Amino acid sequence: MKNKKPLTIVKIGGNIIDSPTDLKQFIIDFSKIKGDKILVHGGGKSATKMAENLGIKPQIIDGRRITDASMLDIVVMVYAGQINKSIVAQLQANKINAIGFSGADGNSIQSEKRSHPTIDYGFVGDIKIVNTELISGLLSLQITPVFCAITHNSKGQLLNTNADTIASELAIALSNVFDVTLNYCFEKKGVLTNLEDENSVLKTINLELYNKLKYQNALHSGMIPKLDNCFYGLTNGVTKIKIGHHSMLLNESILYTRITL
Amino acid sequence: MKNKKPLTIVKIGGNIIDSPTDLKQFIIDFSKIKGDKILVHGGGKSATKMAENLGIKPQIIDGRRITDASMLDIVVMVYAGQINKSIVAQLQANKINAIGFSGADGNSIQSEKRSHPTIDYGFVGDIKIVNTELISGLLSLQITPVFCAITHNSKGQLLNTNADTIASELAIALSNVFDVTLNYCFEKKGVLTNLEDENSVLKTINLELYNKLKYQNALHSGMIPKLDNCFYGLTNGVTKIKIGHHSMLLNESILYTRITL
Numbered sequence: 411m412k413n414k415k416p417l418t419i420v421k422i423g424g425n426i427i428d429s430p431t432d433l434k435q436f437i438i439d440f441s442k443i444k445g446d447k448i449l450v451h452g453g454g455k456s457a458t459k460m461a462e463n464l465g466i467k468p469q470i471i472d473g474r475r476i477t478d479a480s481m482l483d484i485v486v487m488v489y490a491g492q493i494n495k496s497i498v499a500q501l502q503a504n505k506i507n508a509i510g511f512s513g514a515d516g517n518s519i520q521s522e523k524r525s526h527p528t529i530d531y532g533f534v535g536d537i538k539i540v541n542t543e544l545i546s547g548l549l550s551l552q553i554t555p556v557f558c559a560i561t562h563n564s565k566g567q568l569l570n571t572n573a574d575t576i577a578s579e580l581a582i583a584l585s586n587v588f589d590v591t592l593n594y595c596f597e598k599k600g601v602l603t604n605l606e607d608e609n610s611v612l613k614t615i616n617l618e619l620y621n622k623l624k625y626q627n628a629l630h631s632g633m634i635p636k637l638d639n640c641f642y643g644l645t646n647g648v649t650k651i652k653i654g655h656h657s658m659l660l661n662e663s664i665l666y667t668r669i670t671l
Numbered sequence: 672m673k674n675k676k677p678l679t680i681v682k683i684g685g686n687i688i689d690s691p692t693d694l695k696q697f698i699i700d701f702s703k704i705k706g707d708k709i710l711v712h713g714g715g716k717s718a719t720k721m722a723e724n725l726g727i728k729p730q731i732i733d734g735r736r737i738t739d740a741s742m743l744d745i746v747v748m749v750y751a752g753q754i755n756k757s758i759v760a761q762l763q764a765n766k767i768n769a770i771g772f773s774g775a776d777g778n779s780i781q782s783e784k785r786s787h788p789t790i791d792y793g794f795v796g797d798i799k800i801v802n803t804e805l806i807s808g809l810l811s812l813q814i815t816p817v818f819c820a821i822t823h824n825s826k827g828q829l830l831n832t833n834a835d836t837i838a839s840e841l842a843i844a845l846s847n848v849f850d851v852t853l854n855y856c857f858e859k860k861g862v863l864t865n866l867e868d869e870n871s872v873l874k875t876i877n878l879e880l881y882n883k884l885k886y887q888n889a890l891h892s893g894m895i896p897k898l899d900n901c902f903y904g905l906t907n908g909v910t911k912i913k914i915g916h917h918s919m920l921l922n923e924s925i926l927y928t929r930i931t932l
Contacts, residue, residue, distance in 0.1 A: 464724055483753060491752020492744060495821065495829055499775040503827035509776040510751075514760040516770045516814065551808065553777065560756065566764035568756055 417549070417588035418447040420659065421577035424454035425597040427493060434500065436595070436656045441504035443659055446549040446588065448580060449508070450557045451497060452573035457481075457488045477532040477570040485570050486512075489558040498556055508554045513537075513561030514568060516544045519576065521561035521569050535561040535569025537576070540583035578639040578648070585647030592648050594636055595656040600667030601637070605630055611654070614668045617641055640669040678810070678849035679708045681920065682838035685715035686858040688754060695761065697856070697917045702765035704920055707810040707849065709841060710769070710817045712758060713834035718742075718749045738793040738831040746831050747773075750819040759817055769815045774798075774822030775829060777805045780837065782822035782830050796822040796830025798837070801844035839900040839909070846908035853909050855897055856917040861928030862898070866891055872915070875929045878902055901930040 420440060426432045440449060461468050461484050469476035477485065494510040501508035513519030513535075521535030548555055557580065559573040574594065581592040600611035603623070612619075620637055623629050629637070640651045652658060654666030681701060687693045701710060722729045722745050730737035738746065755771040762769035774780030774796075782796030809816055818841065820834040835855065842853040861872035864884070873880075881898055884890050890898070901912045913919060915927030 486756050487748040487752035489752070490756045491748035491750070495747050495751045495773050495775055498773070499823045499829050500827045502775055502778050502823060502825055507778060509770070510773070512756050512759070512771070514756055514763055514769075514771075517763050517768060547812070562760045562763060564763055566761045568760050 414587065414589040416445050417584055417590050418443050418445065418593065418659075419450065419577055419581050419584075419590060420447065420593045420595060420656070421450040421452075421573060422656065423452050423573075423594075423596040426595065426656065427451060427454035428456070433497070437497065437500045437504060439656055439659050441501060441506045448545070448549075448555050448557065448584075449497065449501075450559075450573055450577040450580065451489075451493060452559055453485060453489045453493060456493060457485050460484050460488050471529060476530070477534050479533065482533040482568065482570060486560055486568055490560050494556060494558045501554065501556065506554050507552060508556050509548065510556045510558065512558055512568065513571070513576075517541055517562075517564060518544055518555070519557070519561045519571070519579070520564050521571055522563060523567070523569060533567070533569050535563065535571045537561060537571060537579045540579055542583050542587060545580070545584065546587050572635070574636050574639045578643040581643050581648045581651075582646040585649070590648050591650040591652070592640075592643055593656075593659060594640070594651070594653045595659070596653075598655065599665045600654040601633060602630070603628060609665070611665045612667050613665075614670050616670045637669070641671070644669060644671050675848065675850040677706050678845055678851050679704050679706065679854065679920075680711065680838055680842050680845075680851060681708065681854045681856060681917070682711040682713075682834060683917065684713050684834070684855075684857040687856065687917065688712060688715035689717070693858075694758070698758065698761045698765060700917055700920050702762060702767045708815055709806070709810075709845075710758065710762075710815065711820075711834055711838040711841065712750075712754060712817065713820055714746060714750045714754060717754060718746050721745050721749050732790060737791070738795050740794065743794040743829065743831060747821055747829055751821050755817060755819045762815065762817065767815050768813060769817050770809065771817045771819065773819055773829065774832070774837075778802055778823075778825060779805055779816075780818070780822045780832070780840070781825050782832055783824060784828070784830060794828070794830050796824065796832045798822060798832060798840040801840055803844050803848060806841070806845065807848050833896070835897050835900045839904040842904050842909045842912075843907040846910070850910050851908075852911040852913070853901075853904055854917075854920060855901070855912070855914045856920070857914075859916065860926045861915040862890070862894060864889060870926070872926045873928050874926075875931055877931045898930070902932070905930060905932050 498510045520539040604610040651669040658666040781800040822832040865871040912930040919927040
């Protein structure tokens with residue numbers, strides 16, 4: 411592992427994207443990260459808002475959006491168009507040579523339409539192949555890839571894929587070549603033990619503690635798929651995973667949660 | 672010129688994009704073009720339709736869309752999101768390793784907000800710099816760039832730029848490195864002398880004939896900026912420019928209009 415080049419992967423979530431001020435500050439911080447880096451972004455409330463404006467009602471089951479054809483059109487527009495290009499333009503203004511990617515671009519992330527015995531997820535893609543050769547090649551040219559939460563099945567169909575999962579699958583695939591640190595950034599300071607107390611941040615959480623807290627119903631429901639992604643990443647080669655506010659990217663002394671096995 | 676590698680640039684317009692069947696056939700044809708190639712696409716009626724659906728009224732003066740902030744949001748979503756990603760996914764299905772680009776991606780096309788003494792064009796960008804190094808580098812990796820009609824000012828602002836102009840500016844800039852053939856594809860067979868007769872295609876049009884026909888009001892108004900772009904390209908290094916139906920891309924014997932000086 412010691413001979414591998416470091417790579418920082420940062421995933422940003424909804425609340426950063428929905429606030430132009432927070433996004434601007436995040437981009438300034440992200441731009442200061444030294445060395446190879448990749449940004450993965452979700453969609454925030456923009457897609458839901460766009461659907462409302464167009465009179466389309468989004469369906470959500472178990473915290474996951476059901477992507478019918480109209481909703482797929484909207485998430486492609488909003489994630490790969492509006493949000494991705496706005497982030498890329500702002501990174502360029504900060505002298506980071508970013509290129510925005512859906513999984514279709516450069517065949518970077520190939521997925522398969524999810525099949526489930528009872529739930530119809532619609533146009534949702536589970537990741538099959540990450541094109542590490544292309545991504546490593548771009549990184550070696552000092553290009554910073556910016557991934558939105560859209561993949562493709564390589565047969566012409568775009569698919570909606572959870573951004574947390576994209577971040578962990580990229581981290582795992584690129585761990586073959588890089589020493590990867592994966593950062594899940596959101597509005598909180600980390601994994602909280604008391605949801606009422608913003609400062610009740612766990613410094614570390616391992617699989618044993620995670621299972622205990624899950625059993626006690628002590629974790630925010632939105633945190634569970636995120637932590638599942640983290641443990642999945644750690645058991646598949648990712649060196650380091652952190653959850654917290656994006657201020658942790660430049661300041662190691664700040665409060666955040668380190669995920670360990 | 673003889674030592675330069677050939678490069679085919681194809682611009683497709685609205686009517687191809689608005690018809691899924693035509694677009695599918697175009698993509699099959701485009702995929703068969705041998706050697707290095709670049710695709711540039713406009714937006715068709717999708718942006719206007721999206722604006723209508725969102726209750727935003729588009730303004731058009733002298734055939735050009737006035738891009739206010741709401742309309743810029745829409746064209747970024749529709750051009751760089753919906754249309755660009757759909758084309759990229761379909762090219763991938765045809766084994767073409769495409770990457771979609773706005774001018775912000777890879778700082779590929781830098782523009783400047785248009786300033787005009789009497790008309791406020793809004794967020795419209797006039798092209799200043801094409802990043803030929805990046806584009807040549809991608810082409811050498813057998814990547815096919817797909818450009819939408821969005822550029823950026825390198826200060827974080829996305830701008831709307833006419834797709835015909837993007838095609839001619841790319842062709843001019845890349846003529847330093849490549850022997851460029853620029854193809855403007857649309858629903859007609861070429862430049863018509865009689866607008867009522869689909870087969871009245873001029874085999875060639877030079878600057879002298881162009882000026883004569885323009886003076887006689889014998890050209891479709893939409894053809895004038897297109898031809899201006901062509902002559903601008905030819906006087907600035909582009910080897911060959913053709914206007915016609917996309918079937919000309921694979922069949923030299925088909926009727927089309929060749930632009931000459």
